[in-house]
Amino acid sequence: MIDLYTWTTPNGYKVSIALEELGLPYTVHAVDIGKGVQKQPDFLRINPNGRIPAIVDRDAGDFAVFESGAILLYLAEKTGKLMPKDVKGRSLVTQWLMFQMAGVGPMQGQANVFFRYFPEKLQPAIDRYQNETRRLYTVLDTRLKESEYLAGDYSIADIATFPWVRVHDWAGVSVDGLPHLQRWLKAIAERPAVQRGLDVPFSLKDDKRTAEERAKSVQTILQR
Template sequence: MIDLYTAATPNGHKVSIALEELQLPYSLHALSFERKEQKTPEFLKINPNGRIPAIVDRDNGDFAVFESGAILIYLAELTGQLLPQDLKGRSLVLQWLMFQMGGIGPMQGQANVFFRYFPQKLQGPIDRYQHETRRLYEVLDRRLGEAEYLAGDYSIADIASYPWVRSHDWSGVSIEGLEHLQRWIGALESRPAVQRGIVLPRREVLDDTAVKTAQSMLIQ
């Protein structure tokens, strides 16, 4: 049994989708950012960095894994699925996984901060991060013009990027003209496991109170 500690964010959705795709039994623990449950002493024992997602593998001596990319690799290796075992195939998946971890996630995350949450409207940072996110999308689009999925076959690389790319509107980033990327989004949206995982845990309605809470967390 896997214990999943998560919230309704792109990084959280990576792991819930992977667990659904791999058909692993898991228990869902939704953490509240507003109540700072990710900073409690109990959770910091699981993830010293105080971030979601994190898992605990109860069948492997209560082994804890944090960082979404590391979790995806762990689950893929645990099951022998979604990550090739041959050297080249494995490397290709990990290259595109790291592209998301080091590029799309940080750049789009900053686009979200400055476009949606930052108390002041700073157009320079907004433009910077939106433009860089769009550039990274164009890299994905070119790759997806060559292959059905990022590493050829469906893999944890696709699972890592999809929750970010699907939320492009929230970041103020257009995918107009990126036909291969749009095709890929549609393909993932049609997968039953993706449909199940992307709604876990239930996202709270983002009203003015939630936005103010996010803003206050930025300046603490």
């Protein structure tokens, strides 16, 4: 059994989608990052960096894993799925996983902050991160022109990247003119396991907070 500590963010969705795709049994623990739960001592014993997601593998002696990319690699290796067994294939998946971890996530994350939440409208910062995110999208589109998925077959590289690109509008970044990326987004969004994973820890349709309350929650996170 896997204990999943997560919240409604792209990084959180990576792991819930992977668990659904792999068919692994798991228990969800909602970590309300707006209330600072991730900074409490109990959670810091699982992830000393105080971020979601994190997992504890109860079948492996309560082994804790943090960092979303590391969790995806762990789950793929644990099950022998969503990752090729040959060296080159594994390297290809890892390369595109690292592309998301080091590129798409950080750049789009900063675009989100400056475009949506920063108290001042710093246009040079907004332009810098939106433009870089769009550039990274063109890299994805070029790759997806020649391959159905990022590393050939559907893998943890796609699972890592999809939750970010699906919310491109929130960062003010368009996918217009990127037909291969759009095709890929649609194909992954239609997967039943992906749809289930996006309802963890709860469906956003059930989020009773107002837009003002959600924005205040994010402001609280940025101040920490």
